[in-house]
Amino acid sequence: xxxxxxxxxxxxxxxxxxxxxxxxxxxxxxxxxxxxxxxxxxxxxxxxxxxxxxxxxxxxxxxxxxxxxxxxxxxxxxxxxxxxxxxxxxxxxxxxxxxxxxxxxxxxxxxxxxxxxxxxxxxxxxxxxxxxxxxxxxxxxxxxxxxxxxxxxxxxxxxxxxxxxxxxxxxxxxxxxxxxxxxxxxxxxxxxxxxxxxxxxxxxxxxxxxxxxxxxxxxxxxxxxxxxxxxxxxxxxxxxxxxxxxxxxxxxxxxxxxxxxxxxxxxxxxxxxxxxxxxxxxxxxxxxxxxxxxxxxxxxxxxxxxxxxxxxxxxxxxxxxxxxx
Numbered sequence: 395x396x397x398x399x400x401x402x403x404x405x406x407x408x409x410x411x412x413x414x415x416x417x418x419x420x421x422x423x424x425x426x427x428x429x430x431x432x433x434x435x436x437x438x439x440x441x442x443x444x445x446x447x448x449x450x451x452x453x454x455x456x457x458x459x460x461x462x463x464x465x466x467x468x469x470x471x472x473x474x475x476x477x478x479x480x481x482x483x484x485x486x487x488x489x490x491x492x493x494x495x496x497x498x499x500x501x502x503x504x505x506x507x508x509x510x511x512x513x514x515x516x517x518x519x520x521x522x523x524x525x526x527x528x529x530x531x532x533x534x535x536x537x538x539x540x541x542x543x544x545x546x547x548x549x550x551x552x553x554x555x556x557x558x559x560x561x562x563x564x565x566x567x568x569x570x571x572x573x574x575x576x577x578x579x580x581x582x583x584x585x586x587x588x589x590x591x592x593x594x595x596x597x598x599x600x601x602x603x604x605x606x607x608x609x610x611x612x613x614x615x616x617x618x619x620x621x622x623x624x625x626x627x628x629x630x631x632x633x634x635x636x637x638x639x640x641x642x643x644x645x646x647x648x649x650x651x652x653x654x655x656x657x658x659x660x661x662x663x664x665x666x667x668x669x670x671x672x673x674x675x676x677x678x679x680x681x682x683x684x685x686x687x688x689x690x691x692x693x694x695x696x697x698x699x700x701x702x703x704x705x706x707x708x709x710x711x712x713x714x715x716x717x718x719x
Contacts, residue, residue, distance in 0.1 A: 395569070395601055396439035396462065401471035403432040403457050403625075431457040432468070433625040442599040444591070446616035446633065448606070450714060454625045455605040456495070459571045462603070463493050475569065489518055492567035494558050496574030501546045507557050508542040511564060518565035525564060532560040535590050536583075551578030559587060563594070569601045570594075576608055588614045609706035621713065628717045640709040644683055645702045646674045651695035659689050670697075 409425045410416055432454045439445050449455055460466040461473055464480035464487050473479060480487050493500075501510040515525045533539055536556040546554060555578050562570065570591075576584045592615060594600045604615060612619060612633060619636065621629035629636065645665075648656065652670035661680035665673040676686055683701060690696055 395441045395443075395476070396603070397472075397474045398435060398437050398458070398462075399472045400434045400436050401432055401458075401461065401468045401473055402430065402434055403454075403461065403466065404469045405429045405431055430625050432461075434471070435622070435625070435627055437620055437627060437630060439601060439603060442595065442601055443618070444595050444602040444604065444616050446604050446606070446612040446619040447622065448609075448612060448619055448710065449622040453622045455622060456573055458622070459493070459495075459573050459603070459605060463491065463571060464488065489565065490568050492562035492565070492570045494555075494562045494570075494572050494575045496555065496577040499546065499554065499558060500561055501554070501557060503547050504545055506543045506545055507538070507549075510546070511542070511561060514561055514564055520565045524566065528564050528566060532563060536560050536586060552580055552583055555579055556583060556587075559590075566598075567600065569603070572602065572604045572606070574606055575604070576606065576611055584608075584610070591615055609710055613706055621717070623714070623717050629713070636713065637706070637709055640712050644676045644678050646676055646683065646686065647698075647700040647702075648672045648674065648690060648694075648696060649698040650690070651697070654694055657689065657693045659686055662686055 405428070407427050407429050408420075409427050410420045435454070435458070447455055447458065457466065461468050462475060462480060464484040467481045475487065476490060478487070500514070501507060502513070511529065514520075515522075520528075533542065536559065538557060538560060541549060541553055541557060546557070549557065555575065559572075559575055572591075576587055579587065588611065591602055591604075595602055602615070604611060606612065616633055618631065619629070619633045620627055649671050650656070656664060656667060656672045656674070658664060658674075659681060661677040663675040665675055667673075674686070676683060687699060690699075
């Protein structure tokens with residue numbers, strides 16, 4: 395479905411020192427720097443797969459999506475989507491893909507949302523019956539009834555993002571590129587977007603490539619992730635495996651009779667203890683949670699126990715730190 399083969403992308407960026415004198419000199423002679431956004435990046439995405447593409451700002455995620463969308467032509471390497479290079483025939487290519495850039499809009503700013511939808515229908519040459527079916531479904535799922543007759547400039551960020559995602563799906567694309575699709579969305583809207591992505595993937599076989607800083611999106615939707623940093627793929631594999639590698643610690647909260655001190659096992663660290671509530675960190679690679687519970691129950695009067703896994707954001711931050719990105 396998607397093949398990315400040793401792609402490199404270098405940008406030529408103008409440099410200028412501060413001050414009026416430097417500005418005047420730049421009119422005569424400009425200095426440039428070259429920035430490598432991608433460095434020999436290779437990967438493939440299978441048909442009907444949902445893949446997470448993660449990395450810090452400036453890592454090369456958006457550049458990758460723009461190449462796959464046909465917006466940019468790489469400096470070197472080869473890329474194919476549906477067996478063809480995206481930039482060779484962009485008109486044909488874009489009819490089969492949907493793209494959402496969280497920081498960019500495909501909706502016309504000063505006209506009602508429905509007028510932009512109608513324009514997109516004409517651009518993509520969507521049959522009226524197909525368009526109406528898709529529109530009715532998207533309006534219901536994303537709760538757009540009160541929004542589609544409102545000018546885009548009057549919408550909040552979250553409202554606009556719901557309309558942007560709907561707009562990208564009006565022509566029934568087979569591949570969906572989502573670049574920060576849930577930015578600005580509230581919890582209810584995020585759940586609706588995630589459920590819809592899973593639905594179109596399962597029912598229609600839509601391939602989804604998702605870039606986001608919201609690890610909740612990655613955890614809810616993807617089985618495989620690619621980590622990119624400084625223009626290079628640093629990890630390509632199971633998200634569950636990544637989590638298990640970096641989430642060795644579990645946090646246990648224990649409510650107990652405070653007449654006794656908490657007895658600790660080896661590989662268990664007491665993080666805090668106050669007013670009959672103790673918080674412990676358990677290295678689950680060395681000892682099991684059940685062993686700790688059994689040990690505490692034998693020595694304390696336990697009222698309640700809660701177990702939490704390490705937050706996904708902390709795991710990803712540690713991965714970034716390990717790869718120095």
